[in-house]
Amino acid sequence: MKRFRVIRFLFLLSPLLHALVLMWAPNVYAPKQPTIVVAGEVKSITGKKEGGLIYSYVGFFVHHVKNGSASLRNTEIIVKHLGGEFSGLLLWRSDQPYFFVGEFAELILEPEDQVFKVVGGHRGKIRLDQKLQPISRRTVAGYRLIWFRPPSEWQDSTSSPGSGWYGPLRWSSNGFEYSINTQAIPADLSVSSFITYSTASFQTWEDDLGSSFDFTYRGTRSDTIPGTGDGVNLVGWSSIGGGTIAQTWLWATYVFGNYDSLRIIETDMEFDNSKLWSAQPSGVAGRFDVQNIGTHEAGHTFGLGDLYDPEDSEQTMYGYGATGETKKRTLEWGDQAGIRALYPGPALVQTTITSSPTGLGFVVIDGTPITTPQVFTWIEGSTHTLAANSPVSGGTGIQYVWLSWSDGGSQSHAITVPSSPSTYTANFKRQYMLTVSVSPTGGGALSASTGWRDEGTTVPVMATPDSGYFFYYWSLDGANVGSSPSYSVLMNAPHSLTAFFRGTSSLSLGLSPESVALGASITLSGTLTPTQPTPGIPTGAVVALSYSLNGSTWISFITTQTGSGGAYSVVWYPPYRGSYQIKATWSGDQNYEGATSTVASLTVTGGFPPRVSLLITGPASSARGGSAAFDVLVTNPGSSLSTTLHFEVTGPGGYRYSDSQQIAVGASEKGRFQFVWQIPSAVSAGQYQILVSLIPPKPTAIAQTQVTIT
Numbered sequence: 001m002k003r004f005r006v007i008r009f010l011f012l013l014s015p016l017l018h019a020l021v022l023m024w025a026p027n028v029y030a031p032k033q034p035t036i037v038v039a040g041e042v043k044s045i046t047g048k049k050e051g052g053l054i055y056s057y058v059g060f061f062v063h064h065v066k067n068g069s070a071s072l073r074n075t076e077i078i079v080k081h082l083g084g085e086f087s088g089l090l091l092w093r094s095d096q097p098y099f100f101v102g103e104f105a106e107l108i109l110e111p112e113d114q115v116f117k118v119v120g121g122h123r124g125k126i127r128l129d130q131k132l133q134p135i136s137r138r139t140v141a142g143y144r145l146i147w148f149r150p151p152s153e154w155q156d157s158t159s160s161p162g163s164g165w166y167g168p169l170r171w172s173s174n175g176f177e178y179s180i181n182t183q184a185i186p187a188d189l190s191v192s193s194f195i196t197y198s199t200a201s202f203q204t205w206e207d208d209l210g211s212s213f214d215f216t217y218r219g220t221r222s223d224t225i226p227g228t229g230d231g232v233n234l235v236g237w238s239s240i241g242g243g244t245i246a247q248t249w250l251w252a253t254y255v256f257g258n259y260d261s262l263r264i265i266e267t268d269m270e271f272d273n274s275k276l277w278s279a280q281p282s283g284v285a286g287r288f289d290v291q292n293i294g295t296h297e298a299g300h301t302f303g304l305g306d307l308y309d310p311e312d313s314e315q316t317m318y319g320y321g322a323t324g325e326t327k328k329r330t331l332e333w334g335d336q337a338g339i340r341a342l343y344p345g346p347a348l349v350q351t352t353i354t355s356s357p358t359g360l361g362f363v364v365i366d367g368t369p370i371t372t373p374q375v376f377t378w379i380e381g382s383t384h385t386l387a388a389n390s391p392v393s394g395g396t397g398i399q400y401v402w403l404s405w406s407d408g409g410s411q412s413h414a415i416t417v418p419s420s421p422s423t424y425t426a427n428f429k430r431q432y433m434l435t436v437s438v439s440p441t442g443g444g445a446l447s448a449s450t451g452w453r454d455e456g457t458t459v460p461v462m463a464t465p466d467s468g469y470f471f472y473y474w475s476l477d478g479a480n481v482g483s484s485p486s487y488s489v490l491m492n493a494p495h496s497l498t499a500f501f502r503g504t505s506s507l508s509l510g511l512s513p514e515s516v517a518l519g520a521s522i523t524l525s526g527t528l529t530p531t532q533p534t535p536g537i538p539t540g541a542v543v544a545l546s547y548s549l550n551g552s553t554w555i556s557f558i559t560t561q562t563g564s565g566g567a568y569s570v571v572w573y574p575p576y577r578g579s580y581q582i583k584a585t586w587s588g589d590q591n592y593e594g595a596t597s598t599v600a601s602l603t604v605t606g607g608f609p610p611r612v613s614l615l616i617t618g619p620a621s622s623a624r625g626g627s628a629a630f631d632v633l634v635t636n637p638g639s640s641l642s643t644t645l646h647f648e649v650t651g652p653g654g655y656r657y658s659d660s661q662q663i664a665v666g667a668s669e670k671g672r673f674q675f676v677w678q679i680p681s682a683v684s685a686g687q688y689q690i691l692v693s694l695i696p697p698k699p700t701a702i703a704q705t706q707v708t709i710t
């Protein structure tokens with residue numbers, strides 16, 4: 001038959017004052033009466049009710065007397081302490097020692113009436129094993145649970161002490177509701193601050209991801225006080241005094257014979273209003289912090305016991321504390337292990353969020369930007385939102401565009417955390433900015449526009465000139481990359497491509513007169529006119545005049561330069577009798593395509609008078625950087641001659657070189673003269689025209705040859 005029992009626990013939590021911790025030192029025990037130190041074994045425990053409280057009478061058989069009367073050896077003494085069980089009601093107070101039958105211990109005692117009491121409460125008791133050696137108080141697990149064995153034995157340990165023990169002590173449901181009674185609060189403490197920071201104490205435990213326990217605050221009430229077993233879980237204030245600054249009460253039931261039936265049914269927590277308190281963001285010297293102490297007490301409300309080993313001093317459930325202290329506001333590993341042992345939560349899974357490439361700005365998790373990679377500890381089965389930003393700037397002219405998530409999800413999507421560690425990767429592609437432009441504005445159009453291009457792609461661009469323009473050349477990032485109107489840009493970096501166009505021009509040519517006798521001069525004139533007035537053709541543009549006697553071979557015979565308004569004019573003595581075709585040519589500049597005039601016709605009639613004639617000879621080819629010597633034979637059939645012999649070289653790319661020398665040839669004699677052309681190493685290879693003539697021009701006194709420059 002099962003019996004239903006109500007047990008009443010009272011955690012009069014350990015003196016949390018540093019001053020009392022220091023009392024642990026032996027020299028503080030300067031006894032008023034002789035201190036007795038004995039070692040022995042617990043033989044029996046009997047609970048008795050006295051004056052509304054419950055006391056335990058512990059039968060203790062003394063094996064050794066370390067201090068005090070040797071006559072105590074091999075006798076059974078009675079040790080009395082507050083707390084114990086009577087008629088199913090049990091009072092447990094944490095500052096008192098508690099025992100179980102068969103336990104070996106060393107006790108510091110002082111006589112009290114006909115019995116003994118343990119000095120310093122639990123601090124006056126040291127557990128021993130059967131060889132009477134001290135048992136380390138250290139708990140490797142970092143937490144202690146509460147165990148009970150009828151009728152009146154108690155232990156705190158991480159796991160069950162053995163057969164016959166009930167526990168661990170805990171709530172049957174994973175949570176409880178509580179209220180706050182702010183009556184009797186210290187006058188210098190704000191009610192609202194107390195509520196804020198005491199409820200935060202409970203919330204800290206609730207926020208532990210690895211456990212599942214919900215504390216629900218139900219507001220304030222003043223119809224009951226802490227320490228009343230009335231079904232109301234209450235937090236409040238009372239005058240406790242002594243070394244206790246706060247205490248937690250537990251009421252519990254268990255079903256006899258069912259060792260996993262020890263269940264808390266009610267809890268009250270009270271703070272000692274005879275102490276100085278603070279409730280604010282930071283700790284205050286000389287005052288106990290409500291949240292700090294409250295978090296420790298909240299640990300008791302669901303079943304955690306105190307820790308006393310100095311090595312556990314950083315745990316929130318460490319049984320000592322101090323004014324100004326706030327470190328118990330947060331949970332340590334042992335505290336987390338404790339609540340998780342009693343109320344296990346869902347599994348926590350390591351989830352890695354990363355991106356390719358990694359860094360800040362690529363990924364937003366649950367609304368918060370992260371720097372990838374980042375590892376999250378998430379609850380199995382919980383949902384989280386993974387969002388990829390796109391595009392993401394990678395600096396000037398560089399950006400990243402989201403491609404995919406490794407799980408195939410959309411750019412922003414929710415995931416459900418799986419049972420095993422997993423990684424989610426946001427994949428991005430790199431893009432470069434291609435900036436295209438034309439010069440001048442209106443010169444033409446391009447088949448591609450400015451915009452982002454994927455890294456590694458090739459972008460074909462075709463330049464189409466507008467009416468009145470010709471394509472000139474491409475400039476890629478400032479370098480000339482060719483004059484074909486088609487170009488392909490490899491997107492291996494940000495690029496800027498400019499298509500340069502040139503306008504058109506017209507060149508006129510007029511002859512005056514158009515028919516002359518051999519030996520007479522004509523005037524060749526015309527105008528070089530740009531089609532687009534802006535930017536215009538500068539004066540001094542070189543106009544080349546050439547003639548052809550057969551319509552296929554053209555011989556350049558004069559170059560001149562334009563003057564104001566693009567006009568040019570030059571006098572020429574045609575050297576032969578016959579029909580000439582004459583044209584003028586301009587090779588163009590940065591802004592304008594070159595131009596050639598229409599062909600003009602010239603008729604030269606008449607016979608040859610006795611005349612000076614020139615004959616030029618020179619090398620067929622010569623190398624750049626070298627020199628070429630040209631011999632000129634001057635035949636003078638008339639009277640003695642003194643004049644200027646002119647030498648001129650023209651070649652590819654508008655190359656022009658001239659020289660002259662004064663000569664004298666006697667009547668009816670011949671003279672031989674030489675010109676040496678130092679060929680620049682920078683000139684283009686190709687055909688160069690060599691021309692010699694007299695200045696001022698004489699009819700027929702002109703000779704030409706060619707040289708191939710290699």
Ligand SMILES: [Ca+2]
Nearest residue numbers: 228230232268
């Ligand atoms: Ca109550």
Ligand SMILES: [Zn+2]
Nearest residue numbers: 013014306319
């Ligand atoms: Zn405690």
